[in-house]
Amino acid sequence: MRLKGGGLAPQLTSAMSSAAGPDPSEAPEERRFLSTAEAAALERELLEDYRFGRQQLVELCGHASAVAVTKAFPLPALSRKQRTVLVVCGPEQNGAVGLVCARHLRVFEYEPTIFYPTRSLDLLHRDLTTQCEKMDIPFLSYLPTEVQLINEAYGLVVDAVLGPGVEPREVGGPCTRALATLKLLSIPLVSLDIPSGWDAETGSDSEDGLRPDVLVSLAAPKRCAGRFSGRHHFVAGRFVPDDVLRKFALRLPGYTGTDCVAAL
Amino acid sequence: MSGLRALLGLGLLVAGSRLQRITTQTSACRSGPTWWGPQRLNSGVRWNSEVMASTAVKYLSQEEAQAVDQELFNEYQFSVDQLMELAGLSCATAIAKAYPPTSMSRSPPTVLVICGPGNNGGDGLVCARHLKLFGYQPTIYYPKRPNKPLFTALVTQCQKMDIPFLGEMPSEPTVIDELYELVVDAIFGFSFKGDVREPFHSILSVLKGLTVPIASIDIPSDR
Numbered sequence: 001m002r003l004k005g006g007g008l009a010p011q012l013t014s015a016m017s018s019a020a021g022p023d024p025s026e027a028p029e030e031r032r033f034l035s036t037a038e039a040a041a042l043e044r045e046l047l048e049d050y051r052f053g054r055q056q057l058v059e060l061c062g063h064a065s066a067v068a069v070t071k072a073f074p075l076p077a078l079s080r081k082q083r084t085v086l087v088v089c090g091p092e093q094n095g096a097v098g099l100v101c102a103r104h105l106r107v108f109e110y111e112p113t114i115f116y117p118t119r120s121l122d123l124l125h126r127d128l129t130t131q132c133e134k135m136d137i138p139f140l141s142y143l144p145t146e147v148q149l150i151n152e153a154y155g156l157v158v159d160a161v162l163g164p165g166v167e168p169r170e171v172g173g174p175c176t177r178a179l180a181t182l183k184l185l186s187i188p189l190v191s192l193d194i195p196s197g198w199d200a201e202t203g204s205d206s207e208d209g210l211r212p213d214v215l216v217s218l219a220a221p222k223r224c225a226g227r228f229s230g231r232h233h234f235v236a237g238r239f240v241p242d243d244v245l246r247k248f249a250l251r252l253p254g255y256t257g258t259d260c261v262a263a264l
Numbered sequence: 265m266s267g268l269r270a271l272l273g274l275g276l277l278v279a280g281s282r283l284q285r286i287t288t289q290t291s292a293c294r295s296g297p298t299w300w301g302p303q304r305l306n307s308g309v310r311w312n313s314e315v316m317a318s319t320a321v322k323y324l325s326q327e328e329a330q331a332v333d334q335e336l337f338n339e340y341q342f343s344v345d346q347l348m349e350l351a352g353l354s355c356a357t358a359i360a361k362a363y364p365p366t367s368m369s370r371s372p373p374t375v376l377v378i379c380g381p382g383n384n385g386g387d388g389l390v391c392a393r394h395l396k397l398f399g400y401q402p403t404i405y406y407p408k409r410p411n412k413p414l415f416t417a418l419v420t421q422c423q424k425m426d427i428p429f430l431g432e433m434p435s436e437p438t439v440i441d442e443l444y445e446l447v448v449d450a451i452f453g454f455s456f457k458g459d460v461r462e463p464f465h466s467i468l469s470v471l472k473g474l475t476v477p478i479a480s481i482d483i484p485s486d487r
Binding site: 126130134243 | 339340341342343345346349350353356357360361364397398416417420421424425426
């Protein structure tokens with residue numbers, strides 16, 4: 001089930017040039033990616049048909065993202081400095097997932113610091129922020145533009161800035177500048193759902209954009225994950241009922257035991 | 265802080281006043297305090313098992329447990345939904361550690377989840393859903409349902425995942441023993457006070473006669 005590699009690339013290229021919709025060259029039962037429209041539809045199904053709450057889903061995704069970090073960077077192998085994690089959060093849902101992720105990383109005994117410059121006013125974000133503040137997770141008031149300072153201060157960075165369908169220009173100057181700095185990072189980078197700044201469908205800007213070492217796809221991988229060439233790709237979708245996976249003709253590797261993430 | 269971590273990690277608090285009775289109950293839940301020490305839970309929470317074995321675990325009184333809850337809601341702005349999801353997930357994980365599907369007779373293993381009228385019942389609904397995702401075959405008995413969106417939504421999630429809801433509780437322990445390999449008691453939690461009303465009084469009597477294991481969420485519900 002490798003997503004990267006020469007064998008898949010030609011098929012994906014032809015799929016990417018067509019509009020959002022099932023890839024005809026991928027047999028229905030073997031689909032491994034969702035288009036942006038399908039990802040939104042899957043989320044709507046969970047919210048409207050299954051009556052999941054948004055807060056519930058964000059909590060499950062953020063918790064699973066933190067678990068993925070523990071798998072990619074197990075704590076016993078890390079020095080004190082390597083346990084420090086910078087979590088960069090945008091103002092939309094991806095950022096909310098980042099806030100939950102930071103809190104669970106704290107519980108898992110990593111040392112997160114959050115950069116959340118453009119704050120959403122909605123209640124979910126505000127409560128998640130309070131939870132982090134109350135757990136003594138520091139919030140940076142600015143992010144150095146000199147990437148070497150970040151490389152020296154932290155062991156890894158979590159990118160929770162942009163999710164699928166959110167335009168980079170929507171998130172404001174500080175986030176945009178942060179992304180420009182993160183492109184030059186030499187410490188490991190973990191992107192939640194999609195690498196921020198990548199086109200969720202085509203993965204364009206994947207050459208010039210962020211190059212995460214770890215991608216944690218939320219619920220199911222998005223099309224641009226085909227262009228991901230980092231070390232680890234996890235899917236955090238244990239909570240997605242089987243019927244929903246079937247409805248979207250998704251076939252993903254099974255989860256073992258009580259794991260909430262699976263390595264692809 | 266460690267107490268909060270315990271809540272977030274496990275969702276299981278044991279009320280101090282109940283401890284004596286747990287050890288003398290013949291139908292005592294197997295996932296009681298004894299197995300916290302040696303087992304390392306791996307639902308992402310890392311426990312130092314040496315610390316757990318050597319230092320006494322602090323058990324909370326009912327008042328303390330309520331105070332922890334209040335702090336989480338009022339100071340930390342957690343929502344009931346959030347905590348309930350974490351608690352139910354943690355309970356399902358704990359149950360899966362104690363009774364892994366491979367150790368059970370049936371495939372998938374059958375589990376009866378009995379949900380009470382309050383938040384403990386809500387924890388049970390979340391737990392049942394995650395048990396289904398973990399490969400069990402849960403059935404729920406949920407006789408008294410609060411008319412609040414939180415609970416109706418959790419019921420919908422279970423129904424949409426084809427988890428059956430029993431119309432009535434089997435009245436004979438032997439019937440339950442035959443149909444289910446494990447029973448999850450999510451009837452009453454730490455905030456329960458007062459007399460046990462029907463149908464729960466009868467349900468608890470039936471549970472006392474079971475031979476299959478019972479896993480109690482938060483506290484054993486018997487009186």
